[in-house]
Amino acid sequence: MRPPKKRSAFTLVELLVVIAIIGILVGLLLPAVQAAREAARRMQCSNNMKQLGLAMHNYHDVHLKFPPGGLDVGGYRIGWPARIFDFIEEGNRIDAMDGLSPNALVTMQPYRFTTAPHYGDNQIFTDPMPSFACPSSPLGGTAKAAGQIGSIDQGTLHYNANAGSVNYDMVNTSSSSQDYSTSGVIYPKSKVKFAHITDGTSSTILVGECSDRQGWTDSMLNSWGGILPWTWGYYSYSSGGFLQMDNKNLQYPINFEGTTSTNVTPYRSAHPGGAQFSLCDGSVRFLTETMDYVVLDAMATRARGEVVSFE
Template sequence: MRSRHAFTLVELLVVIAIIGILIALLLPAVQQAREAARRIQCQNNLKQLGLAMHNYHDNHNKFPPISSSSTGFSAQALILPFIEQGNLHDLIDFSEPLMLGSGPSVTLNPVHAGIPDRILEMLLCPSDSGDPFYNDGTDTWAGTNYMINVGSGNGLYYCEGCDPNGLFWRGSNTAFRDITDGTSHTILMAETLFGGRDQVSTTVLTDPQRQIKRVSGGAPGSKTAEDIDTASASGYTGARAGSWIRTTGYHITINGFYPPNSRSPDASHHGYIVSSSRSNHPGGTQIVLADGSVSFVPETIDLSTWRALFSRGGGEVPQPY
């Protein structure tokens, strides 16, 4: 009789165990490679947005402003022709207000229906797994991960309606000549994470990276960032970065009050936001400077250096980061 060759049960289990070990060893490397690719794509997005800002400046002799009206358009909307979205730009009637009504009861102007909920890939960081869509109870909006620099964030330098020390505010007309600290020392745009939308609590802080603390009381711009930071929360929201086209501060602006990926949540007062740059990139976040260069900023950056990078003319000498 001829014997038949076969694997024993023990041998099969050993082979399976070895395969499992190899997979466990390879999986982190695969994940790191994927994150490296996503980080490069994010860098490319910021580079293209920086170039778009430069091209807008070349055409208008200034950076795009945030609309002076709360029912107007964002600076991100104004650079659409320079990020290969000229056709979308032509669909927008900038002579018509984006929103109708006033206060918290504003709604989308029907003239612009079908535009604000369009996803623009260049405005999205591929490392953010959050929901880019935001529904305010009436309309659905598409968001962006890339925010424009309002200022250093301390004092009133977070309030885009209070002439802050960054590059953008309501009705701003800043140009390269106004960046006296130097374009290589001043942030143009920085990234953030989408808010938690309906997945986070409105009464309890459960995810500082995805929630905004709401602070009430007093008129807009009447509280310093330090007051807002220490004030009790009147609630929490996941609305951050909810619309690339609206002027609301927590949708499109950023400042340097908190360090990157801060463990403290961003905070808002009448829509103005006291904030931090946030990302899912391990160890830090990415920015594009006013000279068009893109940098990765570690979470360990000195806070005074970080805030100096958001100031256009404070005379600071930022330290290496």
């Protein structure tokens, strides 16, 4: 019998060809994997905004109005995010806050102070809030706060309520940086009901995404106009002005890059090409950064009589 033939090994050329083919396949598949991951993150962000929209509706059902964007209470006060805790399965969190300081929404200032009755370093405030953070954001689930014992991280807020357009119904105060619009849905001292949204709930912004800061200048990154924790919603001045932390006036297009002031932080996201928005009917839309600014401005007002087309 003939002895079996020995199998020859791969030649160097063959081995290099195989490695090249594998490299090409990986290069082709990697973008697809990344795109699939971003699609999943964008869907989760959309679900977050859907929950916020439904929570706002439930709040309206109970209180017969949407939550306000600020009250005539001085200090670094908590805003609308905590007012909807009962409707996003975070009722225990608001109960714990009230346990530390009764009527916590107007007695606590956790963004600024760590002492009683504010307790800004308490786990209630330092834990991330998944419903308030976009999973695509490179900034993560926390943001810097200003505590008495140095800066601390607290749960971030990547979704700002729509206070209205700077082109309509502005309340002018002693300082332009404290001026605010009353043409939207959630703004200082607002008491907006569904009946007041005569432009149509399906074409009026309720909450918009602000989860990325790429392109912002250093002065914007380090100012109160940047991305902050949910623990500070507004600041009311005795002169009648407000700083709007969790609600904003519309002045710039989506994904605007540059320096702006506190009350007009633009909507922007880490999603390619635009940002997510929850509308007053509870639906969620992805609006592109190239959309006509006139249309975006119309969506920021509730009762101007504009006709909005998404075509």
